[in-house]
Amino acid sequence: MYAVHCLLISGLCIVLDLTSGHTNQTAILRCYKNNALTSTMCAFQLLGVSCNWVNPPPPFCLWHWLSRTGVDFISNTGYETISMRLNDGRRTCKDMEELLKMRASADEKYGKELVGIARKTGGLYETCTLRTSFDEMKAQIENVGNLHIQLSASLKEEVKRMEEFRERQKEQRKKFEVIVEKVQRTKVSLFKKTIDSKRSYDLRCREADEAEQTAEKTANAPTATPKQTEKMNNKSKQCREAAVEAEKQYRLNIEQLDKTRQEWESTHINTCEIFQQQEEDRLSILRNALWVHCNHLSMQSVKDDECYEAVRETLENCDIIADLNSFVELKSTGSTPPAPIEYEPYYEMNAGDNRNGSTGFVGVMKRFSNLLQSNSSIGSKNSNNEQVPQPSENPSGVYASIPVHPSGSQMSSDGYMVVYDYEAQGEDELSVSVGEVVVVLEQGEDGWWTVKRNGVTGWVPGSYLAKA
Secondary structure: OEEEEEEEEOOEEEEEEOOOOOEOHHHOEEOOOOOHHHHHHHHHHHOOEEOOEOOOOOOHHHHHHHHOOOOOOOOOHHHHHHHHHHHHHHHHHHHHHHHHHHHHHHHHHHHHHHHHHHHHOOOOOOOHHHHHHHHHHHHHHHHHHHHHHHHHHHHHHHHHHHHHHHHHHHHHHHHHHHHHHHHHHHHHHHHHHHHHHHHHHHHHHHHHHHHHHHHHHHHHOOOOOHHHHHHHHHHHHHHHHHHHHHHHHHHHHHHHHHHHHHHHHHHHHHHHHHHHHHHHHHHHHHHHHHHHHHHHHHHHHHHHHHHHHHHHHHHHOOOHHHHHHHHHHHHOOOOOOOOOOOOOOHHHOOHHHHHHHHHHHHHHHOOHHHHHHHHHHHHHHOOOOOOOOOOOEOOOOOEOOOOOOOOOEEEOOOEEEEOOOEOOOOOOEOOEOOOOEEEEEEEEOOOEEEEEEOOEEEEEEHHHEEEO
């Protein structure tokens, strides 16, 4: 025989060995819902273990009987208390549904806002490794938003299951409530009828006793006549018969009331067992719902961190020097600064050059801004010690290779070689590269010549060409 204590908690019997203070795992038994107390005690008696129950939770039906102590026969206080408990549980289910709905709405709104933020954010002007990290950040923000939208859908499904469970319990409980109310009405009716029959029985007994006493006094009176004595005896007899009839009716009502009471008790026991099962299911469902909700939130946090970890990995590969070099390679305008502008004395130019230069220089200045931009690119391409033929210049500084004809223009079909690269700035211009040979069709007095190359015609600066 072992000295142990048995604790019945939530249907699980836990055996504690008082000698060691540890749980005896071999003596743990699962208690059954029906007669859990008795079944477990019998099981331990078979094992030869003495059991001391420490505050075992009574089922609803036992608690219902205890609640009736000192209460009148027709009281339904215990059942009403249990029914109120179920109604409160139903409200708790609704509160849980409302909590999940609001959380689902918040996650859905948050997820959609994150997706909108990810799609509206720019970052298009950045380049290289930081651009990659920025794009990854936007992508992961959108992923996080989609994950929260999925979480919202999961919570909405949980709300639907909670609503179905609550409605299912409501329909089941309603059936038993109708039966209990019917039995209760029958018991109350028979109880009132029994009380009335008892009052009638008591009254008839008192009347019979009084009639018998009166008849006895009349018979012993010296002045009483035989006729009076017979009359009183008949009345006493009638009263006694009425009392016997009232007693029969009273006994009959008592028997009927007892049968109704037994039916009422049986109905309440079954109903309370069903209600207890519903309460157990409700507590289990709510507990599991809260547990699952916490698991959803924990998993969401893990998924969010995984998305942000992907961004951190791209940021680790972000190289500031590489980004600067990439910008220089893409946007560089040249490797040498422009040459200084030299002083050009006006009076040192000869008369012939003055005539030609005064007319041609006006034409050159029409697109001087374009020529400056082209010259800057020329310097970057010829910086690697390339020998490019240079056009000759006269002392006045004006390009002497631009012939100017007083007649305005001259048609020619001679071949010319391109000595400078030129990028077309307009639709009527032609892009040429150093070393190419073109055919000059027209030499304009403004310094722009019409040339033809590979069947394509356009304007190029005459100073960029030399006789082949």
